[in-house]
Amino acid sequence: MTVPPLKNDRFLRALLRQPVDVTPVWMMRQAGRYLPEYRATRAQAGSFLQLCTNPTLACEVTLQPLRRFELDAAILFSDILTVPDAMGCGLYFGEGEGPKFHKPVRTEADVDALPIVDAARDLSYVMDAVRLIRRELNGAVPLIGFSGSPWTIATYMVEGGGSKEFAIIKRMMMSQPAVLHALLDKVARSVIDYLNCQIAAGAQAVQIFDTWGGVLTPHAYREFSLQYMQTIVAGLIREHEGRRVPVIVFTKNGGLWLEAIAGCGADCVGLDWTIDIGAARDRIGATVSLQGNMDPAVLYGPPARIRDEVALILARFGRGAGHVFNLGHGIHQHVDPEHAKVFVDAVHELSARYHG
């Protein structure tokens, strides 16, 4: 198969701190419920899970935001919980509820019984989607693959769904740390295979979402979250189709630990909105690129307010390469798509003066 040349490689270049003409931008959860066309496709699919497991529809929703906005990257439409689902935990979504598992992982025997994922076989629907999206993109922009971090995935597996206090997994951490390590090890090995399969299928960069690492102490974060992300980064294919495959690590509420995160081997560190991106650049900008970091709630504001916030973040980052603009977390479902367009256009328009 011949690979079409990449027409817009700003995103990949910025991840590697190479010069760009304007700051590239994409939005976490850019394929999502704020778009009416997404809601229509999801209704057609029947459920969120059926949308994830149908490569044609997953490709369709991946491409939808690119038809509206001048985004510099596409991101595979999927869910971080496909991995534990493939490990046999039985993912389901109750009506109007968050994700749940039929078989939570609570004991040493539960962990022992878990298989390591063979992603090409167990998650073939994801790889089919990746291949299809790449074909449809036809080189327009790069495609991002992703996974949850082992810690984040494990919180759902052990709690049996979402959590506020993480009482069950923290109880396991305090009382049976070896059991939790065994679980994290199995998830990490599964994630390595999962991401490498995505890369082989055509993902041109990958992001590890550590949504819940920020609920840990500094010491526990290193031991139970960062360590496993480091293992994953070390196990990834880093060159494919003749190009480096950059890795982004994003720990929400990880701003206090940036130096440690930057040392995990990733090319780029994702930032939420609680840290000043100029301060973050001062701390780690010499070794990694930064992705972020506008509060998604700014998109509720009027266009002038959105542009002001984009200008502020660009000014705080300052001149030069190494910034991928993004929201600090996923776009909210009640945001007006026109405001997302204002945001994306403002990044390109207002960033030109910081480059070249």
Next chain:
Amino acid sequence: MTVPPLKNDRFLRALLRQPVDVTPVWMMRQAGRYLPEYRATRAQAGSFLQLCTNPTLACEVTLQPLRRFELDAAILFSDILTVPDAMGCGLYFGEGEGPKFHKPVRTEADVDALPIVDAARDLSYVMDAVRLIRRELNGAVPLIGFSGSPWTIATYMVEGGGSKEFAIIKRMMMSQPAVLHALLDKVARSVIDYLNCQIAAGAQAVQIFDTWGGVLTPHAYREFSLQYMQTIVAGLIREHEGRRVPVIVFTKNGGLWLEAIAGCGADCVGLDWTIDIGAARDRIGATVSLQGNMDPAVLYGPPARIRDEVALILARFGRGAGHVFNLGHGIHQHVDPEHAKVFVDAVHELSARYHG
């Protein structure tokens, strides 16, 4: 009225960075659901709100943890939402649900219609409880009064209850910042009167709980949360009964902004568990004392694990005055009270070597 001499003033001394024999300790939410005697009193009261508004029963649950543990302070049993309730928002708790308001504050007209609290009149049940607790304590340990921060209280008033994304209040912040400022100003003025009445009634230190300041950007935190806490601190009675009344400010997930918080005029900065307390001391320990910062989930661990974590935090803080040991957030409801006892005793036993 004659005031009985304070038998144990470690807590007040440590807040003011004065020498102590051992590190004082208390636990956020120490009067709470993890204690069977609390559950019995709450059942007797009928509901959580009836417990808050009954001074005899509020006094009883305030004192319960002190009968079990060698705590160095009592904290008034109440709720941060009594203030907006007194402003007419109509607080209620659905069965098994979090707090809700019958009349959320959404518009400029809603804000204009809100009264400033006259705490002696509108929250007399709280002042009755404070006076009763002081009498019952009889000088054993100091009594802490408290309030929510204006931002934190406002999140509940605007959202109409608890929230995950704070979409409604952030929309107000982005689109109608002047309306939000008017609301925060009214809440701040109410909180000043509320805390000053608590101090006049006998509270010997006060804590401002900024549970949700950490969901803001650095800039928005200063403008919409910290600014109003600073106004409150400046408006408080700081000397009473011939002693300084120390003020503690606690912003959960505020670790990135410690320098700004330490500059708000408070005597002590509360820390959650995501920051290393040694790093925090290096940053702000010359100007304020620190309170914290063990992950409440450590109390799920076996006694040896709890003692290890206490030892680690004591070692990280190091020698000398200016540390009040606490959890980094409220004690969880499923913790074994015996583990809380291990924690409190370990702080006293293991800290002696760092003093004197």
